[in-house]
Amino acid sequence: MTIEQEMEACFEAGIKLGVLYHQFVGTPISADSVNSLETAIEDSIMNQRYVSDIHVEIEGLEPNQYGYDELGGTMLDVELVVMKDGVTVEAVLREEDGYPLMSIENISS
Amino acid sequence: MTIEQEMEACFEAGIKLGVLYHQFVGTPISADSVNSLETAIEDSIMNQRYVSDIHVEIEGLEPNQYGYDELGGTMLDVELVVMKDGVTVEAVLREEDGYPLMSIENISS
Amino acid sequence: MTIEQEMEACFEAGIKLGVLYHQFVGTPISADSVNSLETAIEDSIMNQRYVSDIHVEIEGLEPNQYGYDELGGTMLDVELVVMKDGVTVEAVLREEDGYPLMSIENISS
Amino acid sequence: MTIEQEMEACFEAGIKLGVLYHQFVGTPISADSVNSLETAIEDSIMNQRYVSDIHVEIEGLEPNQYGYDELGGTMLDVELVVMKDGVTVEAVLREEDGYPLMSIENISS
Numbered sequence: 001m002t003i004e005q006e007m008e009a010c011f012e013a014g015i016k017l018g019v020l021y022h023q024f025v026g027t028p029i030s031a032d033s034v035n036s037l038e039t040a041i042e043d044s045i046m047n048q049r050y051v052s053d054i055h056v057e058i059e060g061l062e063p064n065q066y067g068y069d070e071l072g073g074t075m076l077d078v079e080l081v082v083m084k085d086g087v088t089v090e091a092v093l094r095e096e097d098g099y100p101l102m103s104i105e106n107i108s109s
Numbered sequence: 110m111t112i113e114q115e116m117e118a119c120f121e122a123g124i125k126l127g128v129l130y131h132q133f134v135g136t137p138i139s140a141d142s143v144n145s146l147e148t149a150i151e152d153s154i155m156n157q158r159y160v161s162d163i164h165v166e167i168e169g170l171e172p173n174q175y176g177y178d179e180l181g182g183t184m185l186d187v188e189l190v191v192m193k194d195g196v197t198v199e200a201v202l203r204e205e206d207g208y209p210l211m212s213i214e215n216i217s218s
Numbered sequence: 219m220t221i222e223q224e225m226e227a228c229f230e231a232g233i234k235l236g237v238l239y240h241q242f243v244g245t246p247i248s249a250d251s252v253n254s255l256e257t258a259i260e261d262s263i264m265n266q267r268y269v270s271d272i273h274v275e276i277e278g279l280e281p282n283q284y285g286y287d288e289l290g291g292t293m294l295d296v297e298l299v300v301m302k303d304g305v306t307v308e309a310v311l312r313e314e315d316g317y318p319l320m321s322i323e324n325i326s327s
Numbered sequence: 328m329t330i331e332q333e334m335e336a337c338f339e340a341g342i343k344l345g346v347l348y349h350q351f352v353g354t355p356i357s358a359d360s361v362n363s364l365e366t367a368i369e370d371s372i373m374n375q376r377y378v379s380d381i382h383v384e385i386e387g388l389e390p391n392q393y394g395y396d397e398l399g400g401t402m403l404d405v406e407l408v409v410m411k412d413g414v415t416v417e418a419v420l421r422e423e424d425g426y427p428l429m430s431i432e433n434i435s436s
Contacts, residue, residue, distance in 0.1 A: 003330055003333070006330070006334055007333060007334055007337040007431065007434065008337070008431060010334040010335070010337045010338040010341070011337040011338065011340060011341040011418070011429075011430075011431050012341060013338060013341065014337070014338040014339060014340065014341025014342040014343075014344075014345065015341040015342070015344055015345040015429055016341075016345065017341075017342055017345065018341065018342040018343065018344065018345025018346040018347075018348075018349070019137070019345040019346075019348065019349045020345075021244075021345075021346065021349075022244055022345070022346045022348075022349040022350040023135060023136055023137075023349040025243070025244040025288070026132060026239075026240055026243040026244050027132055027149075027153050028128070028153045028154065028156040028157050029153060029156065030156045032152065032155075032156070033149070033152035033153055033155070033156055036145070036148045036149045036152045037149045037152070037153060039145045039148075039149065040136075040142070040145045040146045040148065040149030040150075041149075043141065043142035043145045043146070044136050044137045044138060044142050044146060045137065046141075046142070047137040047138065047139045047141070047142055047176070047177035048137050048175075048177065049175050064316070064317055065315065065316075065317060066157075066158050066317070067156070068156035068157065070243070070291070073244075073288070091338070097283065098282070098283075099282055099283060099284070102338075102342055103338075104334065104335060104338055107334065112221055112224070115221070115225060116224060116225055116228040116322065116325065117228070117322060119225040119226070119228045119229040119232070120228040120229065120231060120232040120309070120320075120321075120322055121232060122229060122232065123228070123229040123230060123231065123232025123233040123234075123235075123236065124232040124233070124235055124236040124320055125232075125236065126232075126233055126236065127232065127233040127234065127235065127236020127237040127238075127239075127240070128236040128237075128239065128240045129236075130236075130237065130240075130353075131236070131237045131239075131240040131241040131353055132240040134352070134353040134397070135348075135349055135352040135353050173425070173426055174424065174425075174426060175426070179352070179400070182353075182397070200229070206392065207391070207392075208391055208392060208393070211229075211233055212229075213225065213226060213229055216225065237355070241353060241354055241355075244350060245350055245367075245371050246346070246371045246372065246374040246375050247371060247374065248374045250370065250373075250374070251367070251370035251371050251373070251374055254363070254366045254367045254370045254371075255367045255370070255371060257363045257366075257367065258354075258360070258363045258364045258366065258367030258368075259367075261359065261360035261363045261364070262354050262355045262356060262360050262364060263355065264359075264360070265355040265356065265357045265359070265360055265394070265395035266355050266393075266395065267393050284375075284376050285374070286374035286375065
């Protein structure tokens, strides 16, 4: 395993979290539609290159006066696994200090 | 029923189709994820004010060399029903001459 | 001028506000980038059919610990003019009671 | 410079390109609005953490029958520089074989 391959796998993991966030943030959401949105996000990101696993949870809805909210970044709790050229990267998107932080959890090969 | 109420219902129908289109266009999609994306789009738009029914179909995927496509506007076939103040508007988003045309199908009260 | 033409012009105005909102909400923004984002939103929506004028103002940024915010719907103050088949519709997107309300201001022909 | 720091800088570069792509793809665009959209994309991404430089070019518009197009991924030519903890990563988004490929060009520290 070369260091370059590890860097490229980290790059790919970053791409996927950035895609996920800015594709879906803003989606109208309520308790009734949380599950289908979680599933659709997982399924859509699984289509992308090198994604081997993903788990998405949405929490913290604060419905407005009309009974719904919009998906915000800090509502997302995402665990992503990317595999490229034998390198496995686990990365997460998770609220920390009010910020939707993306970070690498583990790299292995 | 006043004419003003009919105009407002048409305005609301337009909003919903515009929202749907620009929230979801660009989503990575494949044959495996069509159904969950259709469901998530329907569920999310149902959250919005005055939406009483919606049906979304996605067709015409052309997978790239990595086996997926991105949702494009002309892939969407949407039937939407908006009800506001007793006025019902049926509107559609449907490819016509290569353009993703949004139009009003029927207004009743 | 038929009533049908007035309804279609209202429908078109709704589309444009829905497009604008869900295309741009989520964009990273700071005091330094407000002006260029306002201009880009105006220019992009002017491309759409029947849009004859638009003015976009973004207000109320609350920068996070890293000095930026994301464009939220309630930051947007939009005045839009749509003309179709001789009907002119003025519509706005403006925060009201914490909700990013879209409404018709005037219809003339 | 540790290898871990280099990986994190690559991760951050990936995030930014994913964000850019899925925030702006779908935007209505014409020859008249290319420049303001390029500037707004650059300014918005410059807001994000660790971004030290970015250059965006949009090419290859194919206007529809109404005189505009939508921003597609393969129209984007992006050069991005991310600096984190003394590591500099240069990454690009550029059409290759009809695919909007994101890749790392250079890493230095």
